[in-house]
Every structure is written in C-alpha cells, then in structure tokens.
Amino acid sequence: MEQFNTMLEAAVCAVTRCGSFRFATSDEKYDTKSLLSIAGVSDAETPADEDSFYVVSPGGAIGFCEDGRDIDWLFLTGSGIDEDLPARYQADPQINFCPKCGNSVVPGARFCGQCGKAL
Numbered sequence: 001m002e003q004f005n006t007m008l009e010a011a012v013c014a015v016t017r018c019g020s021f022r023f024a025t026s027d028e029k030y031d032t033k034s035l036l037s038i039a040g041v042s043d044a045e046t047p048a049d050e051d052s053f054y055v056v057s058p059g060g061a062i063g064f065c066e067d068g069r070d071i072d073w074l075f076l077t078g079s080g081i082d083e084d085l086p087a088r089y090q091a092d093p094q095i096n097f098c099p100k101c102g103n104s105v106v107p108g109a110r111f112c113g114q115c116g117k118a119l
C-alpha cells in the first residue's frame with residue numbers, strides 16, 4: 001500500500017481507482033470532484049504531521065495512519081461493495097514508492113529513478 005503525505009495526494013490516487021466515495025462514519029457521499037475539494041480543505045485545516053500518512057486501498061478507500069500502524073479508514077468506496085480493509089498498516093518490504101510521482105523504487109535508494117526526487 002502506498003503512503004501519501006497529504007490527503008489530497010491520497011485523493012488524487014483514489015479517484016483513479018473509484019468514481020464515488022462515502023464518508024466512513026456517515027452516509028454522506030462524494031463524487032471525485034467533491035472528494036478532491038474536501039481533501040484540500042482537510043490538508044489546509046489539519047495537516048498530517050511527520051509520523052502520519054494516508055493510504056489508499058486497491059479499491060480506492062482512503063485511510064489515515066497516525067502512528068504508522070493502525071489505519072483509520074476515512075473514506076470508503078461508494079460502489080456498495082465492502083472491501084476487506086486492513087486495520088493495520090503493513091509496509092511492503094520489497095517495494096517502496098516515490099512520494100512525488102508514485103514510481104516504485106528499490107529500498108535504500110536515495111533518488112527516485114523516474115522523477116529524480118531525493119528520498
């Protein structure tokens with residue numbers, strides 16, 4: 001699962017996987033446009049600190065990982081299909097992802113081979 005430093009980055013990824021979302025704790029529904037806008041507002045009001053990050057499930061659900069372990073799923077996909085979402089974050093030991101472009105990079109790499117961002 002990829003890590004994202006801001007909710008907006010996570011939302012940009014999520015909208016490539018799903019077209020509609022719902023808030024995990026209410027029935028409120030969001031389309032891709034409203035999801036991106038609420039993510040931008042959230043980042044401005046409550047930016048994640050250094051130890052926290054957002055994750056996106058394969059189906060497009062967005063979770064917040066405050067301590068690097070437990071995932072608090074914020075947005076679920078609006079497809080009606082309940083995904084099996086993990087409650088714990090498990091870093092993939094083999095593949096890391098560039099925080100800028102999302103390209104997979106080998107563990108220990110100092111720069112992203114795709115966009116050149118220092119890691």
Ligand SMILES: [Zn+2]
Nearest residue numbers: 098101112115
């Ligand atoms: Zn990159």
